[in-house]
Amino acid sequence: MAGRRSTGPLAVALIVLGAAAAVAGVAGRGGIAGGAVPPPGRFPVMEPSVPTRITIPALKVRAPIHDVGVADDGSIAVPDLAHHNEAGWFKKSPTPGQYGPAVIVGHADTRTGPSIFHGLAKIKPGTRVEINRRDGSVAVFEVNSVEKFRKADQPIERIYADFSRPSLRLITCGGEFKGGGIGYVDNVVVFASLVEARAP
Amino acid sequence: MSGRRAMAVLAAVAWLTVAAGSPALAAPAPSPSPSPSPSPSPSPSPTPSPQGRFVRVKPSTAEPGAIVGIEASCPDNLRTATVESRAFTDGQITLQPQPSLGLLTSTATVKPDAAALTYRVVLDCPDTLLGGRTSLTIVKGNRPSHGPATGFGGTADDVSGSTMLLTGGLTALAAGLALGVVTLRRRRTT
Numbered sequence: 001m002a003g004r005r006s007t008g009p010l011a012v013a014l015i016v017l018g019a020a021a022a023v024a025g026v027a028g029r030g031g032i033a034g035g036a037v038p039p040p041g042r043f044p045v046m047e048p049s050v051p052t053r054i055t056i057p058a059l060k061v062r063a064p065i066h067d068v069g070v071a072d073d074g075s076i077a078v079p080d081l082a083h084h085n086e087a088g089w090f091k092k093s094p095t096p097g098q099y100g101p102a103v104i105v106g107h108a109d110t111r112t113g114p115s116i117f118h119g120l121a122k123i124k125p126g127t128r129v130e131i132n133r134r135d136g137s138v139a140v141f142e143v144n145s146v147e148k149f150r151k152a153d154q155p156i157e158r159i160y161a162d163f164s165r166p167s168l169r170l171i172t173c174g175g176e177f178k179g180g181g182i183g184y185v186d187n188v189v190v191f192a193s194l195v196e197a198r199a200p
Numbered sequence: 201m202s203g204r205r206a207m208a209v210l211a212a213v214a215w216l217t218v219a220a221g222s223p224a225l226a227a228p229a230p231s232p233s234p235s236p237s238p239s240p241s242p243s244p245s246p247t248p249s250p251q252g253r254f255v256r257v258k259p260s261t262a263e264p265g266a267i268v269g270i271e272a273s274c275p276d277n278l279r280t281a282t283v284e285s286r287a288f289t290d291g292q293i294t295l296q297p298q299p300s301l302g303l304l305t306s307t308a309t310v311k312p313d314a315a316a317l318t319y320r321v322v323l324d325c326p327d328t329l330l331g332g333r334t335s336l337t338i339v340k341g342n343r344p345s346h347g348p349a350t351g352f353g354g355t356a357d358d359v360s361g362s363t364m365l366l367t368g369g370l371t372a373l374a375a376g377l378a379l380g381v382v383t384l385r386r387r388r389t390t
Contacts, residue, residue: 007383014376021369024362045260048318048337074345081352092316092342099259100339108351118355151347160343163259163266173351184356187347 036145037125039193043165046097046139046197051089053132054104059119065131067091068105075151076171078105084115093160093169096131097139097194100163104131108173108184117172121146121188129168129192136200141168141192148174148186159189166194255283255323255332257308263339265312270295272304272332274325280304281326287311287319287336316340 051065068088071077079088087106094100107115127143149155159169168190175186255272262268272295274281281304283293288308295304316338323332 007379007386011376011380011383014372014379016376018369018371018373018376021365022373024365024369047335070341070344071348076344076348078348078350090342090344092339094261094337094339098261098337100261103342105348105350109354109356111352112354114355115351117350149347154347156343161263163261163263165259171348171350173349177351177353177356179353183349183353184351187350 035125037142039144039165039167040142040195043194044097044197045099045166046133046137046194047135048095048098049133049135049137050091051096051102051104051131051139052134054087055130055132056123056127057130058127059123061116061119063087063106063116065089065104076103076105078107081110084110087116094163094166095133096141096168097133097137097166097197099166101160101167101169102131103160103169103171105171108188117170117188120170120172120190121148121174123190128195129170129190131168138198139166139168139194140196140198142195143190143192145191147189147191149189150175150185151187154187154189168192168194253323253325253330253332255321255334257321257334257336260335261337261339262310263342264310264314266310267307268310268336270306270308270321272323273302274304274323274331275328276326277302277304279326281331282324283308283321284324285319285321285336287314287321287338310336310338314338 050067053063054065055062063086065087066079066083066089068077068079068090070092076090077088079086084107087104089096090103090105093103096102096104106117106120108118108120109115123143123146125143125145129141129143131139131141133139159171170190170192172188173184173186174188175184177184252273253275255270258269258271260268270283270293272281272283278297278299280297281295283295283306284291285293285308287310289311290308293306293308295306298305318335318337321334321336323334325331
């Protein structure tokens with residue numbers, strides 16, 4: 001009799017707690033912001049000029065940009081750990097505002113805490129990203145989509161070789177962390193298109 | 201081969217604006233300010249050059265071997281004009297009148313061995329000394345073999361913590377459901 005009475009509330013408590021924990025767990029995993037905003041039909045085109053600064057108001061990101069080249073393993077080099085809160089423009093890609101995809105990389109985290117692009121996966125389509133350029137102009141991009149790819153298996157053409165309009169790719173790490181020589185398994189890639197060219 | 205190379209280098213020095221990314225390029229020539237117009241309509245170009253002369257390359261960034269479109273406007277758009285650039289396999293391209301667009305157009309192929317530079321593209325209108333100019337940036341080595349290493353794992357626990365919460369939650373949920381079923385059954389049988 002006493003046993004019977006106690007199992008009912010316990011079952012209810014387990015169900016409620018379990019459901020709440022599962023929901024919190026799913027939310028905390030922080031998938032990628034869904035949806036997509038199509039690129040504009042008409043767009044400006046800018047003369048070449050190297051980027052100097054990136055601003056993403058929605059993520060409270062404001063940081064200098066430096067050039068990065070190719071690392072020994074054939075991937076894009078990244079800012080060193082001392083500059084983990086700065087972004088790197090891949091200097092073999094077009095400058096932001098020219099036709100083609102300007103590629104900017106940044107760290108998601110250090111060994112101990114978040115870095116410049118930590119919140120990149122949560123950026124929403126439609127978000128504005130501003131890039132200041134050395135000629136004094138500002139290239140304003142609008143996010144079209146946020147996607148996640150395996151580092152070893154990426155749609156190279158889509159990310160790096162679409163020259164149909166001036167666009168921007170913001171790249172950082174994401175997914176499962178394996179450590180060692182692998183680090184994070186995935187890259188988070190933000191696809192954005194030029195919507196405004198602000199003159200100096 | 202090396203002779204050709206040397207010539208190409210000489211030509212580059214004489215002709216080209218050096219180094220992609222050189223900001224010097226953005227400064228001069230307020231001329232054909234690249235205008236927004238992917239549409240085929242005769243574009244209401246915001247900053248038309250004097251007498252409506254301009255030349256545009258679409259796209260103005262390309263990889264070696266790519267085919268690019270050229271659009272131009274001369275004082276007389278019913279006659280052919282020419283465009284020259286060291287970036288093209290044919291040094292000189294003839295533009296054909298497109299009366300329906302009010303423009304001159306053609307396509308050009310970028311040299312398969314073009315260097316990663318910003319090249320000058322020069323328009324020559326017939327019977328006039330004036331033309332127009334724009335630039336074409338060639339990019340190379342822009343496709344990395346795989347994704348960059350942009351994390352050291354300091355916030356990876358955020359994810360694994362959530363995963364633990366999720367698995368723990370689901371386990372508790374399952375246990376609660378099982379216990380509930382058992383409880384109800386017992387109630388029914390007594």
